[in-house]
Amino acid sequence: MNIENMIHVPTVEPRENDYRGEDGLLRCGVCGEPKEAFFEGGFHLGGKDRHPAQCRCQREAQAKQEKEYREQQHRHTVFRLRQQGFQNPIMRKWTFDAAPIRTERLEQCRRYAESWEAVTSQNAGLLFWGDVGTGKSYLAACIANALIEKEVPVCMTNLSAVIDHDFEGRTEYIQKLCAYPLLILDDFGMERDTKFGLETVYQVIDGRYLSGKPLIVTTNLTPKELKHPQDTDRARVYDRVLSMTTPVLFSGPSLRHGQREENLQLLKSIFGKGEID
Numbered sequence: 001m002n003i004e005n006m007i008h009v010p011t012v013e014p015r016e017n018d019y020r021g022e023d024g025l026l027r028c029g030v031c032g033e034p035k036e037a038f039f040e041g042g043f044h045l046g047g048k049d050r051h052p053a054q055c056r057c058q059r060e061a062q063a064k065q066e067k068e069y070r071e072q073q074h075r076h077t078v079f080r081l082r083q084q085g086f087q088n089p090i091m092r093k094w095t096f097d098a099a100p101i102r103t104e105r106l107e108q109c110r111r112y113a114e115s116w117e118a119v120t121s122q123n124a125g126l127l128f129w130g131d132v133g134t135g136k137s138y139l140a141a142c143i144a145n146a147l148i149e150k151e152v153p154v155c156m157t158n159l160s161a162v163i164d165h166d167f168e169g170r171t172e173y174i175q176k177l178c179a180y181p182l183l184i185l186d187d188f189g190m191e192r193d194t195k196f197g198l199e200t201v202y203q204v205i206d207g208r209y210l211s212g213k214p215l216i217v218t219t220n221l222t223p224k225e226l227k228h229p230q231d232t233d234r235a236r237v238y239d240r241v242l243s244m245t246t247p248v249l250f251s252g253p254s255l256r257h258g259q260r261e262e263n264l265q266l267l268k269s270i271f272g273k274g275e276i277d
Ligand SMILES: [Zn+2]
Pocket: 028, 029, 030, 031, 032, 033, 055, 056, 057, 058
């Protein structure tokens, strides 16, 4: 027996409205394209001169299914990165598009996230400094969320959380932080002032420095305070941070203010205008 006759070539089952063309091939009743094709050069396989082929409807259905699958995978990846990326879960919702007001700073931060390829290849870190409530953390989180949307792993945390991490496994934890394509340290300079605390801070900053990957820091300290710290332990930490980042001053209104304003309006409508402020 010829081996070619042992191979099973499936036959296409006609569906309603399918028809045979002049060439004898089965054609789709919807798009008119053939659902079969002849083997090249009059070749036969498994006793057949033809094999199944995809008509336009079938190709489109397959493409749609593949697209849906990719989108689902993307949503899963983004969800996972958001879950693991933020020390503070509320920040998962801080996005450029959800910001209650548009500022020039917001647009600049959006462009920073959009320029990620260049930012990361040049290791262009940022130091967001300025008073409390000027939107530093908000916009840093927006950058994080925009990158996570592009499936870039980002970690946004603060050094107090790192210091408070169980001693067991802390070194691995710090190594993991330093391996993120982008690390954001929120509220830098607010951590505990102990020798141990400072040592941990140095471990993170130095590890990040050696990784050659970008760092974003938000802080209430001024560049002047960072340049002239009280002691040498701080000096070596601050030197590193300043060498890895470029200061950006925040002095505008808080981007979280919009939500507070909305809450205030709601509560005024419930409690009465005179009772609440
Ligand atoms: Zn078709």
